[in-house]
Amino acid sequence: MEVMEGVPPVINLTEVARTEKExxxxxVSELIIEFGAENLLACMQCGACAxxxxxxxxxxxxxxxxxxxxxxxxxxxxxxDDSTPWACVxxxxxxxxxxxxxxxxEVMFAMRRLMVEELAISTLAIEGDRSLYEHGHAVYMTGRExxxxxxxxxxxxxxxxxxxxxxxxxTILKNTKLAELGLIPME
Amino acid sequence: MISETxxxxxxxxxxxxxxxxCNIPFNRPDVEQAMRKIFPALxxxxxxxxxxxxxxxxxxxxxxxxxxxxxxxxxxxxxxxEKGIDLMAxxxxxxxxxxxxxxxxxxxxxxxxxxxEILAKIGKKYEGKAKCRHVAWVLYRDVGLEKIKExxxxxxxxxxxxxxxxxxxxxxSEVYPDKEEDPFNPKVLRELCKALGxxxxxxxxxxxxxxxxxxxxxxxxxxxxxxxxxxxxIKEEIDADLIVTTxxxxxxxxxxxxxxxxxxxxxSFSIPVLHYVQLLALCMGFDPQQVAGICVTPRDEIIKRIxxxxxx
Numbered sequence: 001m002e003v004m005e006g007v008p009p010v011i012n013l014t015e016v017a018r019t020e021k022e023x024x025x026x027x028v029s030e031l032i033i034e035f036g037a038e039n040l041l042a043c044m045q046c047g048a049c050a051x052x053x054x055x056x057x058x059x060x061x062x063x064x065x066x067x068x069x070x071x072x073x074x075x076x077x078x079x080x081d082d083s084t085p086w087a088c089v090x091x092x093x094x095x096x097x098x099x100x101x102x103x104x105x106e107v108m109f110a111m112r113r114l115m116v117e118e119l120a121i122s123t124l125a126i127e128g129d130r131s132l133y134e135h136g137h138a139v140y141m142t143g144r145e146x147x148x149x150x151x152x153x154x155x156x157x158x159x160x161x162x163x164x165x166x167x168x169x170x171t172i173l174k175n176t177k178l179a180e181l182g183l184i185p186m187e
Numbered sequence: 188m189i190s191e192t193x194x195x196x197x198x199x200x201x202x203x204x205x206x207x208x209c210n211i212p213f214n215r216p217d218v219e220q221a222m223r224k225i226f227p228a229l230x231x232x233x234x235x236x237x238x239x240x241x242x243x244x245x246x247x248x249x250x251x252x253x254x255x256x257x258x259x260x261x262x263x264x265x266x267x268x269e270k271g272i273d274l275m276a277x278x279x280x281x282x283x284x285x286x287x288x289x290x291x292x293x294x295x296x297x298x299x300x301x302x303x304e305i306l307a308k309i310g311k312k313y314e315g316k317a318k319c320r321h322v323a324w325v326l327y328r329d330v331g332l333e334k335i336k337e338x339x340x341x342x343x344x345x346x347x348x349x350x351x352x353x354x355x356x357x358x359x360s361e362v363y364p365d366k367e368e369d370p371f372n373p374k375v376l377r378e379l380c381k382a383l384g385x386x387x388x389x390x391x392x393x394x395x396x397x398x399x400x401x402x403x404x405x406x407x408x409x410x411x412x413x414x415x416x417x418x419x420x421i422k423e424e425i426d427a428d429l430i431v432t433t434x435x436x437x438x439x440x441x442x443x444x445x446x447x448x449x450x451x452x453x454x455s456f457s458i459p460v461l462h463y464v465q466l467l468a469l470c471m472g473f474d475p476q477q478v479a480g481i482c483v484t485p486r487d488e489i490i491k492r493i494x495x496x497x498x499x
Contacts, residue, residue, distance in 0.1 A: 035253070036253045054395075054396040054398070054402065054413060055402070057413070058398075058402075058406075058409040058410075058412050058413060059409065060406075060409070083405055083406075086246075086250075086401055086405050087401050087402045087405035087406055087409075088401055088402075089245075089354065089396060089398075089399070089400045089401055089402050090245045090249075090280075090283065090354075090355075090400070090401070091354035091355070091358060091396055092283070092354065092355070092358040092359040093354070093358055095358060095359040095361075096357075096358040096359050096360060096370055096371075103359075105359075109245075109249060109250060112250040113250065113251060113252060113253075116250065116251050124404070125246070125250070128244065128246040128247040129247050129248070129251065132240070132241050132243060132247045132248070132259075136240035136241060137209040137213065137240065137241045138209050138241045138243065138244040138246060138247050139209035139210055139213055139214065139241075139244075140209065140213060141213040141214070146213075146214075146215075146216050146217075146481055147212070147213075147216040149476075149480060149481070150216050150217045150219075150220045150476070150477045150478070150480050150481065151220060151474075151477045152216050152219060152220055152223075156207055156212035156213075156216075156219070157207075157235040157236070157237045157238075157239070158207060158212065158238065158239050158240060159238060159239070159240045160212075162237060162238040164238065165237070165238025165239075165240070166240075168238070168262065168309040168311075169240050169259065169262065171308055171309050172255075172258050172259060172262060172305055172306070172308075172309065173248075173255070173259070175258075175305045175308060176248065176251070176252055176254065176255030176258060176305070177251055177252035177254075177255055178248065178251050178252065178255055181251075183251070
């Protein structure tokens with residue numbers, strides 16, 4: 001912006017708003033593409049994905065088609081505040097039916113990844129990662145009565161009974177974004 | 188063995204790495220025990236894949252980062268690849284996560300390279316050969332319906348089964364080693380049930396979601412709406428004697444949520460739920476306590492009926 005001596009600068013708010021918005025729009029869709037939804041821009045909003053989505057069926061706000069539309073028009077804050085992507089069952093009905101190979105499932109999960117990146121997540125969302133790092137299992141139980149009851153050894157032949165394997169898994173996790181973002185304690 | 192076609196695998200003795208996941212070994216170990224009983228009896232050798240971990244499940248690494256997801260999956264796939272065998276899973280989520288990750292790695296060299304850079308730190312390399320098969324497909328295509336028919340001591344004549352293949356048994360068909368002819372009109376589980384003598388008719392909500400997984404943890408009320416509709420459809424349309432699924436998550440949801448709905452007075456009926464490997468194990472004569480001993484919705488009556496009137 002040109003500044004003339006002695007004259008206070010005039011900020012053209014309309015201009016600022018326009019360029020900022022352009023930057024912003026670019027950013028959301030680009031991030032979603034970068035986070036795994038490579039074919040986002042192929043969406044033509046036909047709604048096939050919504051017709052078959054369990055989340056749309058039970059009334060979640062930002063089901064696949066609507067989420068994609070919102071991303072394409074550059075919405076962000078509203079989306080970061082909503083838990084819909086975390087309810088996605090990853091069933092991939094949408095991927096199967098999409099005539100444009102958009103894979104709405106990937107958009108839903110790219111949105112999760114964006115929320116993780118922006119730390120717009122609940123502690124519940126990283127509970128599984130913590131358990132994965134600690135035990136090698138997202139679902140883990142210390143009580144082993146059920147295994148004994150059905151005649152199995154107390155521990156399954158997994159990272160649960162194999163310290164070396166657990167350390168291998170931890171090494172892998174330490175070299176992923178999970179560690180980069182510092183989401184869970186890793187000793 | 189690792190092969191692209193089934194005809195290749197039939198030439199040799201069948202051997203697979205038994206991929207357990209999390210829910211089966213910790214929540215429903217009777218499903219694990221059922222697999223450990225039926226496969227050797229059907230001449231399918233199983234390897235424990237010692238040191239396997241979570242697949243990783245949808246709520247963990249797949250929600251954080253694509254490369255991280257693929258790296259955890261690749262380590263598990265390596266355990267099979269190193270022994271020259273494919274993995275075999277009875278949990279649809281494991282089947283889905285492992286095969287989607289493999290599909291990403293095979294179709295994107297950049298992802299594959301990054302994954303192998305990470306795997307190098309633990310002295311491993313994934314070449315994309317080993318994949319994960321689903322136990323139901325192994326039974327259907329590799330073992331075969333005829334052999335299943337020959338192996339059973341009890342048949343299910345006169346029983347009606349509502350089948351629940353589950354989402355990741357079917358979609359996205361592009362990533363799976365075995366595909367239904369029409370992924371929106373699945374036949375394999377129905378055929379497997381018919382091989383045991385039961386009737387397994389179509390019902391309107393056959394491919395509908397059970398509401399398990401992330402939906403249940405995020406919004407239980409909406410999750411129970413889906414499972415209630417599904418159960419009511421099963422009761423009204425085919426009045427099934429039991430529900431049979433190929434997914435451990437569907438098993439837990441249909442069994443567990445059903446009991447909750449009864450307690451809340453939202454449904455008034457009770458339909459026992461089994462994983463297909465459990466049903467087959469019962470028909471083959473294995474100990475019900477070991478292969479089907481863990482449930483919320485009672486199974487005693489249906490098991491008694493099978494063992495008393497199904498004797499061949």
